[in-house]
Amino acid sequence: MARWGMVIDLEKCTGCQACTTACLMENSRLPGEMWQDVLFYSEGEYPSGKLSWLPRPCMHCENPSCVAVCPTGAAYKAENGAVLIDWEKCIGCKYCMIACPYGVRFYAEEKQKTQPDIRNVFPPSGDKVWDPPYKMPEHVQDPKHGVGIQPKNVVSKCTFCYHRISKAPEGTTDLDPNDPATRDFTPACVVTCAPTARFFGDLDNPESNVRKLIAEKRGTRLLDQTGNRPQVYYLAGESPAIPETRSVRNPKT
Amino acid sequence: MGKIDLTTSRRGFLQATAVTGAAGVVGSVVGEVLQPTPSEALAQAPRPETKITKNVCHQCPARCGIDVYTTNGKVHAIYGTLDHPISNGKLCPKGHLGAYILYDPDRFTGPMKRTNPKKGRNEDPRFVRITWDEALNTIAARLNGLRDKGESHRFALLTGRGWGASDAGLTDNFGKLYGTPNASLGHSSMCSDASKRAKQLMDGNYSYNAYDYRNTNYLLNFGAAYLEAFRPYNNNLQTWGHIRTKSPKTKVTVVDIRVTTTGAAADHLLLVKPGTDGALALAIAHVILTEGLWDKKFVGDFNDGNNRFISGFSVDQSTFTERWTKGLVEWWNAEVKDRTPEWASKVTTIPAKDIVKVAHEFGTTRPAMAIFERGPTTHTNAVYNGLSIHALNALVGSMYAVGGLMSQMGVPYGALPWKVDEYVDDIAKAAAAKKLPRIDRVKTAEGPLWSNMIQGIPDFHMEGKPYKLDTLMFYLTNPIFSTPDCTRWEKALQDIFVIDTSPFPGETAMFADIVVPDHTYLERWQDTPTYPFQGYPLTNLRTPAVKPIHDTKVFGDTLIEIGKRINGKMGEYYKQVGNVDNVLRALAKGFEKNPGDNGVNSFETWAEKGVWYKKPYLWRQIAGEFYEWDGVDYRKPMSPEDVKKRLFKTESGKFELRSSYLEKYADFVNAKLGVPKERVGFPQWLEPRYSGKGDLFLVTPKTPMHAEGRSANIPQAISIYQPVSGGRNQTFLEMHPKPAKARGIKNGDLVHIKSELGSVKVRVHLTPAARPDTIVLPFGFGHWAHGRWAKDRGENASAIIPNISDPISGLTSNYSTLVTVEKTESQA
Structure with a gap:
């Protein structure tokens, strides 16, 4: 089985956040529940000020600290490399949110930042937090893998679009959105990325495009010193956009 | 338990x-x-089927083909169409918002009439639902009444983002049959009219350009938000990924007035003083000419090959032979010889050495192109800034070249089978015979070169010279929110019967007497020919993903249904037309003889593929010679007459560095802008007239999530973090710490931005990277209607921006306002 990983080429990334909205749409996320956010950093002063940005998905770590701290076994590392949450086991204690060095886990708080609260506009049916008309089709939702609309009082996070990648035929090395044969299995953010800054493939396969990119363009991992060993690699290119102030948890501006 | x-x-x-x-x-x-x-x-559970329908995104004018995913009758996903030449399977951040628009809980659910006769921001219109018959009959009775009184010209239809012959394209015939010059009033005077006009004055095409970006090696970008809004945004992003990693890598210089993602991602960002882009372009031209870097095959050369362009010295015209330009030496003598980088440095605040560096890069890299749009032209010197920038494209030979600029070809649609001229009745003929000006006064002595003047309508109506409007219908535009000094509309609309077609409860709708809500784009059929893209013809067909979820009607059918109810021949015409569906099928007939590259040759195949297109673009300039496509390659030589007919549609058939077209308006330009008559035709530096008595420029850009206002009531969009808009549910004012400190303003303080029109209260975000003389407040916030999330969120700068326009093109001078900023007493 493939061990999926993502490569993000920062030289190509334009900071447009199509990844963000594609994810919100594909995964029926609440406003502000941006599994795939882009962080902006303004540094320096006129006339040599600098604006840079960093797309930040879940890193789907090889050694995920969120899984280590989860008291119920809800957070787990799936066989295909994705770090997932079993919503049937999650108790919403948020330990994982504290343990994650990348700030990529989310909890639908009682008071939504964006008011009026959309959960009151599309009120939940059953145990879910909301029920929008544009929700992911019921048959695709999969709470054991943290896919779809979450029940109340659980943590949510990027699943690498588990509902898509898990349907890829065995032996697929790369999920290329431009290839009709693999497009539907490719994560939403990778499908839509207009400058083609995102690549998705099997990190265990030395023949995969992602492995070649990591080798040729010297892929690097964010906060590698934590020992989490992310499965998301960044290519800094000739004009690296990696910010000087690498605070990725609580960005101000 | x-x-x-x-x-x-x-x-x-x-x-x-x-x-x-x-x-x-x-x-x-x-x-x-x-x-x-x-x-x-x-x-x-049983697995329901997911249906994919072809549509076209409506978040900007790019015309991205989209696949709309519908399961159990609900739209839940939108992706780019993989085999669509513009979207190529990709989308921009706005493209994914479509389902939120469709299911916006604040949408109007059907036709309504106003029952509160009082109109105002704080007046509840007290709308009551009516039937479509009542709505259409009410409108028709009013319009018939106007015709009976001989006042048909007092009906106007104001459109914004309408596309295609089946949609906003229907308004021309409506006006002709009804008898009003006002049926096709547009909004382009607050869009980018000055860039179109500048291009027309030089190369003869009144149009935005098509661009061969993928093959250019140098992109010199004056104020076009290439990675934020410039259309086709999605394709620009795709292009960016290519040009920045191809061999050789395309070098990019951005000239702007604030730090944007476009500027930050570029190789150089030159932060000019607002309104001075033209001075920079002239200095670049100066360097290109003095250093002999111009494209000699396109422009021509000195007869003996010795460069006589020396700073400050005039040149004898007879020593130079021009090829495809007209007026180079005259231009040099009249303007460019004195426009040194040192001079431009004082005007623009950009160091001379940086100007020289960019000029060297631009002048020595081929193919290269200079692009611009709204930024440099939202000032009173709009057209002259545009001319000065576009002149660079001639100097580096990029017109119709590989990696250069083209003009957009049209679509070979089938002709509509209904002969409109046969249905023009005596009332309409009598109305036309009056030769009344449009209410927006375009093509009058006031604005001989305006093509629209939306921002003037409230004043012109209130002046009533030569007439006042009686009935005003709005389609896809909300000027009560978006035009400069926007509150003028609230007075003007008091005595006008207002028809709004928006599906959303915007500000215009709050002044409406009757609302006939349109479908959203996922519910409708519509043709959408491309904006200028890569030159070759392309047109899309929108197919509804779902049946209309409310009791709405597509705008085209509303117009046709009103037409059917007009007495006499006009009614007969529209009974023949029947509906939008008949129009679309007639258009598609054109594809029978002209099948697209993807096999589209009928209405059905058009709907299936979503797009008809036919490559290649037919003309190309190669090393100063023009060729037409011969079926295999660009090998059929074009005569100067061919070039004049197809490409340079100017008086001379050349790219005019001395515009003969503009010289026809020398008296007007002299009177309005003070340019000496003999200099009117040249691209030149003209000091912008800044408005206001303040000391800080207020600029109000659109953010990447803006979606032409269609994202305003989408909480998912509102919560997204973006530079300048603040994001995460807040808007803020970008301000450099120095002017802030001088005013005792700290990060996060509430301040008043004041102009002579009033003030808005916003929170400051200190931004050291910003120009110290320029503050940035994003446009699109501060709605007082438009839905529960849009309402009362942030401030609308349009309320304090004075209504000043470029006299030549009519484009609003939005970024020329000087304001004051002071800390508010209360910080709560």
């Missing part, structure tokens, strides 16, 4: 186990495990 709800509170469940002990809990847990878990239950 009752059954524990495992799904709503698992943490609560654990707490319960801890306090009550095992015995009480076990039973309920056993009860739970006998039930299928939610995931098992889902696995057993």
